[in-house]
Amino acid sequence: MARVGRLYGSRATRIAAPAAVAMAAMSGLEQPADGQAEEPMMVAMFAVAAAKKKLSQRRRDRQHERNRQYNQQWKSQVRTYTRRFLEAMAKYDKVPTPENQAVMKQELTNVYQVCDKCTVKGVLHKNTAARRKARVGRLYGSRVTRS
Structure with missing residues (x-):
């Protein structure tokens, strides 16, 4: 079963967004000139079937x-x-x-x-x-x- 959803406004975005900005600053990448963050991207999470037990x-x-x-x-x-x-x-x-x-x-x-x-x-x-x-x-x- 797959779950696909926007993380905009969720707890994950609130936690991940500052970390992403910090990572971009450390890597030398700059934010857009207008100061606006990019549109949140679609994130797909897939439930993987458990492997057979040994x-x-x-x-x-x-x-x-x-x-x-x-x-x-x-x-x-x-x-x-x-x-x-x-x-x-x-x-x-x-x-x-x-x-x-x-x-x-x-x-x-x-x-x-x-x-x-x-x-x-x-x-x-x-x-x-x-x-x-x-x-x-x-x-x-x-x-x-x-x-």
């Missing part, structure tokens, strides 16, 4: 999709265990019993484990995992030390 590119695409799904599964685990910890923490806030504290501690351990696994597998950057672990650790510490 075999290696198709293989890379399959690898990217496989890795994306793999990473998504592990990130989902991090979110799930974090949510479970937050739910256990809310339950402990309502009823601060040793049983609820033990459940909260177990969920904290699960969050730590899954964050560490994601770091080893390259799903999460080590600083991201450390930040997430520190966040839940602070929440746990603030609950346990005050009781």
Whole structure:
């Protein structure tokens, strides 16, 4: 499909016109004597059909999709265990019993484990995992030390 249109008054002309004047000045060309710019010319833009993908590119695409799904599964685990910890923490806030504290501690351990696994597998950057672990650790510490 081809698009042909005048760029007069468009953003492209407002940007391109000063650049064209500067290029003409640097190249030694002069503007018309009357000071008027030339009539804007027709510009044709053609949409080119995408070339066929090479075999290696198709293989890379399959690898990217496989890795994306793999990473998504592990990130989902991090979110799930974090949510479970937050739910256990809310339950402990309502009823601060040793049983609820033990459940909260177990969920904290699960969050730590899954964050560490994601770091080893390259799903999460080590600083991201450390930040997430520190966040839940602070929440746990603030609950346990005050009781």
